[in-house]
Structures are given as C-alpha cells and as structure tokens.
Amino acid sequence: MSVSLYITEKPSVALEFAKALKIRAKRQDGYIESDDTIITWCVGHLITMSYPEAYDPALKKWSMEPLPFLPKEFLYEIIPSVKKQFQIVKNLLNRKDVTTIYVCTDSGREGEYIYRLVDQEAKVPDTKIKKRVWIDSQTEEEILRGIREAKPLSAYDNLSDAAYLRAKEDYLMGINFSRILTLKYGNSIQNFLKSKKWSAISVGRVMTCVLGMVVRREREIRNFVKTPFYRVISSFDIKNEEYTGEFTGEFRAVEGSSYFNSPLLYKENGFLKRESAEKLIKDLAKDYSKYNDDGTWNKDEASEEDLLGEITHLEKKKENKNPPLLYNLAELQNDCSRMYKISPDETLKIVQELYEKKLVTYPRTDARVLSTAVAKEIYKNIKGLEAYGKFSGFAQEIITSGTYKGLSKSRYVNDSKITDHYAIIPTGQGINGLNSVSATAQKVYETIVRRFLSIFYPPAVYRRVNITVKIGLESFFSTFRVLEEEGYFKVAGNPSAAKDKRTADKSNQEDEEEENQDKNFIKTIMSLKKGSKLPVNSLYIKEGETSPPKRYSSGTLILAMENAGQLIEDEELRAQIKGSGIGTSATRAEILNKLVKISYLELNKKTQIITPSLLGELVYEVVNASIRSLLNAELTASWEKGLTYVAEGKITKEEYMEKLEGFVARMVNGVKGLNNQLLLTRNFNEVASFYK
Incomplete structure (x- = not known):
C-alpha cells in the first residue's frame, strides 16, 4: 500500500x-x-x-x-x-x-x-x-x-538556497570574526575589566549591527547639549451669548515680522535669549505701561483700553484619519512593548501560541496587508468573531452593513506587497482557546482583533481650525482640532480621548495641534471671521529646551531593525535595500534576546528601555577599530537583500557565496595586520568614565 x-x-x-x-x-x-x-x-x-x-x-x-x-x-x-x-x-x-x-x-x-x-x-x-x-x-x-x-518541493529550491546561505553566512562571520577579534583583543578587554573569567568576543552579521545602533544612540544622548529657548505666547478673549473664554497663540517670525531670519531666533518660534523675548513683548505693548517683573504683560494691570489682535488668516477644514494598516510582527512587537511592557521575544512567543491554538494567522510576517484570495473569504474571519465577547457587536455590525465586501479594492489588500505571508489577523476560530492562555496573551489577541475590525469602519473625521492673529507686525498662530465623527475609533479606541486642552501652549511639542472636545469652545472658535479684532489678554514667555534623542525601547529597536534603510545616508543604497531591514521578522527578537543574555545590552523589564553595558561598549570599540562595517546598517541590510535576491532567483547561490568568502577573508586578514591595542585602551578609559 x-x-x-x-x-x-x-x-x-x-x-x-x-x-x-x-x-x-x-x-x-x-x-x-x-x-x-x-x-x-x-x-x-x-x-x-x-x-x-x-x-x-x-x-x-x-x-x-x-x-x-x-x-x-x-x-x-x-x-x-x-x-x-x-x-x-x-x-x-x-x-x-x-x-x-x-x-x-x-x-x-x-x-x-x-x-x-x-x-x-x-x-x-x-x-x-x-x-x-x-x-x-x-x-x-x-x-x-x-x-x-501543495507544490513540488523543488518549487522552493531558491528559498532553500537562501536558507542555507543565511546559515553559512552567520557561521562564517561568527566563527571567523569572533575568533580573530578574541585572539587579537580578548586579553585587552579582560585585563581592562580586571576579570578572572575568560570569555570570547561574540560578533555576528546582525547582532553587532544592532549593538552599534544602541551604542551610537547612547552616545548621541551623552553628547547632547541642551539649548534653552524662549517662546512668546499670547492669549485672546473670545465670547458669545453662551460662552466666555480665551485661547492662546504662539509667536512665529514669518515673513513680514521684525524678526524674520533674525540671528536672535531659535528656529522661527523662539528666541535664544530671554531678553529678546521680553523686548518683543514690550514692543508689542509699548503703549501700555504696566509690566510684570518677569517681563510679561497683562491687560488687567496695564490699561482700561484693550490691546487688539486682528485675525488675518482663518482656515476651517475637514480631515480624515484612516484606520492604520494591519499588524505585521514588528508593528505588533512595538505596540506590545509600548502598551503592555513586554519584550519582543515574549510577544513572539505569545502570538505563536495564539497561532498554534488557531486564533490568529502566521505570526512571522513582514506584510501589513492581505492577499486578494484572503479578502474574498474574509467574511468567515469576521463571522467567527461574533462569538468573541465585547467585540461580537462590532463583528455583527460589519456583517449587517456589508462593509467587508469592498475590502479587495482597499489599501488593505495588495498582492505585490506580500512575500511569504500576509498580515497577522484573527482567524475567527478557536475562541474557546482564549480561556487557556494568560491574561497578557488575551490582551495581545484583543489588540490584533481591534486592528483587524477597524479596517471595516470609515475614517475618523476631524474638523481642524487654523487661526493667525496679528498684533502689529507680529503673527501668532493657533491650531485646534475636534473629532466630529469617531469612525474606526469606535472599535480601535480614540488615542486622544483623554485630552481636553484649550491652549496652543505645548512646551517642547512645538508642532502638535490642540485637540479640544469642549463643544461651546469649538462653536465659538468656528464663529470667528477673518478681519475680526480680538482683545489681547496677556503676553508671556514660555521657556523650553531642546530634548535629547530618546533611548530605544525593545519595541522601537525592533522597528528600527525592520526599517534599517532609514539609517542609511546613501540614497541609492537606501532604495536598493528598502524592505530588507536587519534580520527577519522571525529572528529579530531572538537577536535582541541574545545581546541581553551575553550582557552586551541591558533591558529594563519594567520600561522595556534598552541601554548598552560597559562590556557592550568595549566590544563596540573593538569592532569599530577593526571590522567597522559590521556596525553599519548598510552592510547588514545589503547582505539580507542578497539573500532575498537568491530566494527570488535573481542571483545564484554560487555568486553569493563567492562574495561572502571574499568579504570574510579580507576582513580577517585586515585584522591580522592591525596594531592598535594602545589606542583602544585610551578609548576604553573614556567609555568607562560613564559607568562609574
């Protein structure tokens, strides 16, 4: 038989x-x-x-x-x-x-x-x-x-070739580079750390590049010098029969301003010195005698006569915010790191468990869209979610309204953007299996479901109002936004729901518009007209300072690995490797986990913030002085692109292997000829000063 x-x-x-x-x-x-x-x-x-x-x-x-x-x-x-x-x-x-x-x-x-x-x-x-x-x-x-x-196994021979080459590449770089660097510099690190325990210097195609990303970010933060700046804020009276209040505007030195292109400015909306900001306020209110000790002006203490501003620009427009694309693994890992403070490795384990319980589709995917074939059968996925607790009503609403029928013509379906697998979505099956998973896994599943169901809802609709008020020659700018139609926020939740502000005064968030849900306030703002004169309530100074770059969290580091092309300055190479990134969706969490395990990086489990260790920085110095290209996204991502070319049949495995062997040989022989231990010791001392 x-x-x-x-x-x-x-x-x-x-x-x-x-x-x-x-x-x-x-x-x-x-x-x-x-x-x-x-x-x-x-x-x-x-x-x-x-x-x-x-x-x-x-x-x-x-x-x-x-x-x-x-x-x-x-x-x-x-x-x-x-x-x-x-x-x-x-x-x-x-x-x-x-x-x-x-x-x-x-x-x-x-x-x-x-x-x-x-x-x-x-x-x-x-x-x-x-x-x-x-x-x-x-x-x-x-x-x-x-x-x-099922296709003949031979149809996947190119993918098999790429898989073998990936393993050979990691093996050859790991074996050769780890040995040559350990033999050359291992004692230097061991002696510097006064460690009795011998350990090899561990390097690799992907892991060393990721180490480089974290160390460079940490050094940017260390070297960052805060720049104070001083913004001038005005507040204007507004009122009608039902409402009395005020709103604020921010000074910007646009064309026509006395300060246009002035060296006194920090950007166009702030001054480098407080004295300059105080002078602007005095110039604007020169006919009004009373100033506060801090150089600000308030009409209650100045004169019975109003200082007026004139509305010179008023724009009211609707804006649609579409549901975001579906989750791929990197996006899901980033959101879970941010929302639930769990590591990418833990997120992958959870979503793998959900996959094995039939709850979600294949997790190790880079795609954020669906295929045409899946879109045709999507009714089944939605129908199954009718059995999922609080989301059953949303699933029923989508089916009743028929909004799923136009999915194949939407931006959420694109066969050309799918390589091996489409985005992570709920299957609509196995709902009872949720009872056997952890509370965190249930949250991750809910997150996937929210993102999936939201694409069948209309955009959220905002009303945005941009106002420019002039006092003399100087312009003050305000932007307000109000949610008019919740659209997909109904299922996804409104990220700005907790905000209820009435000021354009945003400290360091200089370009963020204000979102306001006070209906009477918005109604009054909407009734304003160009040319209207508004009483100025006050002019004051808001001090701020520039912010250093943020440290990577485990989630943002995974995203940075996926989007490695953005780190590359060379435009042609950036375009060439677009979509390749560093590592793959299946390996990124594992790589990060290894760097933490070997104590090159440190992960704060509560905040998920990633920082380098002293050992990690010393290894960075060694690699930077010997095989510097290992630290660069260009090299790592271009090798990954080469593997993609092999999988697509664009180059042969022999061509790839020839380039790989040539690279390894050149780098190893180059390290043999180096004599830079003394220079490294000086660098080690400088690095160590940050770890005392």
Whole structure:
C-alpha cells in the first residue's frame, strides 16, 4: 500500500494536521500512523552545522594561523538532545511504503531550512514524491487547502538556497570574526575589566549591527547639549451669548515680522535669549505701561483700553484619519512593548501560541496587508468573531452593513506587497482557546482583533481650525482640532480621548495641534471671521529646551531593525535595500534576546528601555577599530537583500557565496595586520568614565 508521510515542525502542529485529516490513530513514539497516512514531527532544529574541530581536531584550539576558516564543503551533525526523534523521522522518510512526503514545517525560510537539513542528513531518495505545504493559519480549512494546493518541493529550491546561505553566512562571520577579534583583543578587554573569567568576543552579521545602533544612540544622548529657548505666547478673549473664554497663540517670525531670519531666533518660534523675548513683548505693548517683573504683560494691570489682535488668516477644514494598516510582527512587537511592557521575544512567543491554538494567522510576517484570495473569504474571519465577547457587536455590525465586501479594492489588500505571508489577523476560530492562555496573551489577541475590525469602519473625521492673529507686525498662530465623527475609533479606541486642552501652549511639542472636545469652545472658535479684532489678554514667555534623542525601547529597536534603510545616508543604497531591514521578522527578537543574555545590552523589564553595558561598549570599540562595517546598517541590510535576491532567483547561490568568502577573508586578514591595542585602551578609559 502507498503511504503518505506528513512532517511538521512541532508535535502540536502534527496533532492539528491529524485532526484536519480525520486521523483517529493512536499516537506512537514520535509519530501518528493510520492505514495510509503517517504524521511525524521535528522539534525545531534536528540538525546543526559542525564546529571547526569536526573538520580538523587541531582547530579546537583557537589560533590566528588557520584563519580565515572557509571550508569547501560544510559539515552538519545531529543535535544530541534530539537524536532519538531524528532517527524516528529518518526511518519514516526512508520507509519503502512511503511514496509521498508532505513537508509541513513552518512556511518561511527557517522552516524550509529545518526540513532540508533533515532530508539531507537522512539521505531521502529523490524517487519519492516531495510536496511543500504552505499555510497561513492552522485552521482545518487552511490545512486542507495547503495540502490540496501543495507544490513540488523543488518549487522552493531558491528559498532553500537562501536558507542555507543565511546559515553559512552567520557561521562564517561568527566563527571567523569572533575568533580573530578574541585572539587579537580578548586579553585587552579582560585585563581592562580586571576579570578572572575568560570569555570570547561574540560578533555576528546582525547582532553587532544592532549593538552599534544602541551604542551610537547612547552616545548621541551623552553628547547632547541642551539649548534653552524662549517662546512668546499670547492669549485672546473670545465670547458669545453662551460662552466666555480665551485661547492662546504662539509667536512665529514669518515673513513680514521684525524678526524674520533674525540671528536672535531659535528656529522661527523662539528666541535664544530671554531678553529678546521680553523686548518683543514690550514692543508689542509699548503703549501700555504696566509690566510684570518677569517681563510679561497683562491687560488687567496695564490699561482700561484693550490691546487688539486682528485675525488675518482663518482656515476651517475637514480631515480624515484612516484606520492604520494591519499588524505585521514588528508593528505588533512595538505596540506590545509600548502598551503592555513586554519584550519582543515574549510577544513572539505569545502570538505563536495564539497561532498554534488557531486564533490568529502566521505570526512571522513582514506584510501589513492581505492577499486578494484572503479578502474574498474574509467574511468567515469576521463571522467567527461574533462569538468573541465585547467585540461580537462590532463583528455583527460589519456583517449587517456589508462593509467587508469592498475590502479587495482597499489599501488593505495588495498582492505585490506580500512575500511569504500576509498580515497577522484573527482567524475567527478557536475562541474557546482564549480561556487557556494568560491574561497578557488575551490582551495581545484583543489588540490584533481591534486592528483587524477597524479596517471595516470609515475614517475618523476631524474638523481642524487654523487661526493667525496679528498684533502689529507680529503673527501668532493657533491650531485646534475636534473629532466630529469617531469612525474606526469606535472599535480601535480614540488615542486622544483623554485630552481636553484649550491652549496652543505645548512646551517642547512645538508642532502638535490642540485637540479640544469642549463643544461651546469649538462653536465659538468656528464663529470667528477673518478681519475680526480680538482683545489681547496677556503676553508671556514660555521657556523650553531642546530634548535629547530618546533611548530605544525593545519595541522601537525592533522597528528600527525592520526599517534599517532609514539609517542609511546613501540614497541609492537606501532604495536598493528598502524592505530588507536587519534580520527577519522571525529572528529579530531572538537577536535582541541574545545581546541581553551575553550582557552586551541591558533591558529594563519594567520600561522595556534598552541601554548598552560597559562590556557592550568595549566590544563596540573593538569592532569599530577593526571590522567597522559590521556596525553599519548598510552592510547588514545589503547582505539580507542578497539573500532575498537568491530566494527570488535573481542571483545564484554560487555568486553569493563567492562574495561572502571574499568579504570574510579580507576582513580577517585586515585584522591580522592591525596594531592598535594602545589606542583602544585610551578609548576604553573614556567609555568607562560613564559607568562609574
């Protein structure tokens, strides 16, 4: 009898395939078998790349002479802790009655690599039919569709090549660069730290670049010099039959101002010295005698006659705010870091659990849109959410109104922006499974649901009012915004709901408009007309100061890794690597986690703020003085782009490998010729002064 073998990445996934295929057989040791079907599983990676000593025992001892280490043929070995499961999988793959193999590992580069290594080491004959199952969720319908539409495994050969190259790249850079830098500079770091414990300098294609990002940000903060500035604020009387009040405006030195392009200014809306701001106030109110000791002016203490301002510009317009695009992993990790103070690694674990419980679609995705095919079936996802507590009403409203029917023509569907997987959305299934997950996981699921349902609601509509009031030659600017129609905020929540201000005085947030929900105030503002004269209540000075750059949080660092192209000054290269970023959605959290684990970075678990450690900065100094390009986003992202080109068939694996080996050899030989330990010691002392 001909038997089909399904190989998944984890036991839990194997059980879902068994349910979908209606296999009632008893679970064996490492597999499930019925008359014509076998389902087995890996447990993550079963195979790993061998260390250099497997090539030559002499390489176990680190020395400069054999570097660069560039093997012609790479060796692999079974991971000891999973040797038993590998043997089970190997035997099943090679059973004579198994004629068709369905590869059901995770649908991505890493999942592809996990199976290909097993296939390689198990020496599975090419005479067997091998098919690739590619799914976006673990619902029964999606599993059965994936099996039904499975392509020949060979259709994914380019992706497999990219997976092997990624591993070889990390291996060659890690082995060669870590060894050469440790041999050259390890003692320098150890002696400087007065450490009795020897440890290698750990570097890598992605992790060292991320270390560089954090250290450079920390140094920008250290070197930042605060600049004080002084803004002049005016307040104007407004009233009608129902309302009496005031609003404020901010001075800006626009064209026509006595201070236009003046060297006395900090930008156009502030002065470098308080005396200059005081002089402006005195000039504006020169006919009014009373000033406060701090140089400000108030009409109650000045004169019975009003100082007037004239409205010279009045703009009232509607603005639509559309629902944001759907979540990819990086966006979700950033929001969870910000809202729930959980690390990207924890977010990934949570969303992976939700995926395995059929609650959401595949989490390791870079896409923020859906495919046309998914859009056609989206009714099922929404319908399923009718069983989800407080969101059931929203799901029913969407179905009743039919707003989901136009999804395929919206900006939330774009096949060209999807590589392996579409955005993370709720499947609408497995709602009962929420009872078995943590409270934090429930919050993450709710966050995904809110973002998903919001795209079926209309935009939020604001009324914005821009006012310019002139006092003499000088202009004062005010902007107000009021929410007229909540639109998608109905489900997503209004981020500005807690705000209720009535002043354009924003301290350091110079360009932020005011959002005001006081209906009488807004009604009075809306009744103003160009040319109207308004009494000036007061003129005063608001002192501010420039702010240093913000430290990365775990979430913003993940986003910065995804958008590495923004860090690159060269416009052509930035365009070339757009969309590649540093690392992948599947690996970024793991990389950050490793940097914290080896004590190069420090993570505040309460705030999720990331800072470098002293050791991390010393390693940064070593790399900066030896293989500087490892610290740059240009190098890391361009290598990632190269892997994408291999996966797309645009370049061959041989072309990529030739460039990789050439780079590693040049860098290693360059470090051998350096003699800069003395300079590094001076740098170490300077860095250490910040850690006392």
